[in-house]
Amino acid sequence: MKAIAREDRGLPARIAGDIGRRITLGELKVGDTLPKEADMLATLGVSRTTLREALKILSTKGFIEAKPRLGTRVKAAEHWNTLDPVVLSWQGDAEDQEALAEELFEIRLSIEPLAARLAAKRGSAAEHAEIRAAFQRMAEGNVRVEEAIEADIAFHLQIFQAAHNRFLLPVASVIRAALSISIPKTMAATGGFGQSLAQHEAILLAIEERDEDKAFERAATLIAATYKRNFAS
Amino acid sequence: MKAIAREDRGLPARIAGDIGRRITLGELKVGDTLPKEADMLATLGVSRTTLREALKILSTKGFIEAKPRLGTRVKAAEHWNTLDPVVLSWQGDAEDQEALAEELFEIRLSIEPLAARLAAKRGSAAEHAEIRAAFQRMAEGNVRVEEAIEADIAFHLQIFQAAHNRFLLPVASVIRAALSISIPKTMAATGGFGQSLAQHEAILLAIEERDEDKAFERAATLIAATYKRNFAS
DNA sequence: TTCTCATATAATCGGAGTTATTCTCGGTCA
DNA sequence: TGACCGAGAATAACTCCGATTATATGAGAA
Secondary structure, eight states: OHHHHHHTOSHHHHHHHHHHHHHHTTSSOTTOBOOOHHHHHHHHTOOHHHHHHHHHHHHHTTSEEEETTTEEEEOOGGGSOTTSHHHHHHGGGSSOHHHHHHHHHHHHHHHHHHHHHHHHHHOOHHHHHHHHHHHHHHHTOOSOHHHHHHHHHHHHHHHHHHTOOTTHHHHHHHHHHHHHHHHHHHHHHHTSSTHHHHHHHHHHHHHHTTOHHHHHHHHHHHHHHHHHHHTOO | OHHHHHHTOSHHHHHHHHHHHHHHTTSSOTTOBOOOHHHHHHHHTOOHHHHHHHHHHHHHTTSEEEETTTEEEEOOGGGSOTTSHHHHHHGGGOSOHHHHHHHHHHHHHHHHHHHHHHHHHHOOHHHHHHHHHHHHHHHTOOSOHHHHHHHHHHHHHHHHHHTOOTTHHHHHHHHHHHHHHHHHHHHHHHTSSTHHHHHHHHHHHHHHTTOHHHHHHHHHHHHHHHHHHHTOO
């Protein structure tokens, strides 16, 4: 959460967040035209610079498009930069929370095994050591639950780092945000890491052995197990 | 290309592009501090509003971070929003073009089969018809090569649409940009779609039959074949 | 060391002029 | 009569500008 909070610094970011949330909530529908600049200035009580920066943030994330004479219109959801952690946080209040989480798991189920495979293939010894360090922090049986959660998140992110694929990193950033929600859920359900700890270790060992297929398969197993815990049918 | 060109509208976008390219090219290194606002205003000859919007674009894409007293610094590549088509276009001049393309293929090899599976599972009849329509435009043996390429791109994108997973769409947008480069390569190598056309049809049929596993496997086959054509060893 | 304060820098402000796109309307041609 | 086109008006975003405010850092004092 802290990482997301940092992005909310500044007046433009807050205003962009307000409008962004109104869009994800459906209060502002696709194709709607926002009030014209002069009106919004009066309504929000901010300067032109601030408002324009806020709108620039939204257009960069694919939420709106401004054209002279036409005004500023809301773009279709397919253009939204959904992998942006900030955008994910905007969707935190939406109704279809379950569907959102499930869609994210579908991605993880496909991406994390790939990351594990690439980490086994291309990760440096130093990077493998980082993954191991994160695992050991998980296994230490910390008193503080938060530290264990942080370690779990670090474990997954270090794998992404070791994969040396720059397209993977944006996905990792949104997974980080998701993990800070799903891990506490998992721990609450099982009273600790439980089975999950052994599965993490299995992935670690496969990566260290540079056994690509094994790393791939074990990562898939872990995500699938997590998925089932979060969507007990 | 046209889709990317549209995003370059406006003075702030052009300036952001200039700076963004200088960052991806390594001319501006990670941790470097940009000239202070007042200096850049003089150098670029634009207004404060324009410059601030340009910097806001770059910070939204994770390229820079501005702090009072400290200045505006270039962030590490791991924070870049690499899946943004605009960012991809900035990297078009970078040296490691081969590595970039290969990393993108790694992602496609993992994501597109998933998209095909989900399209088979959740795609509506209308969406399946869209995929078929795109395939038929490919198969028609058009005189205009560009139309065939557009149809090929549409085929892949329609599958993403039919998958009904909002996290998949940002990946699709960058794949679109990549396809407009790789498809002509493929066609030049084989003198048309060649084998590729039959593979597309196989995917289409599996999706229409709603055979998830078959759709998954055949999509993987297509991407792997394309990969080999582009990286003949 | 720790706290306070000066200072450099980005952040915000608000008013005015410019530019680009669309819409309208009048005219022309089939 | 109907559809098509080009010039112009209208509207909204775009750009510019100079001043003020907030904030983070580093120096200096306690």
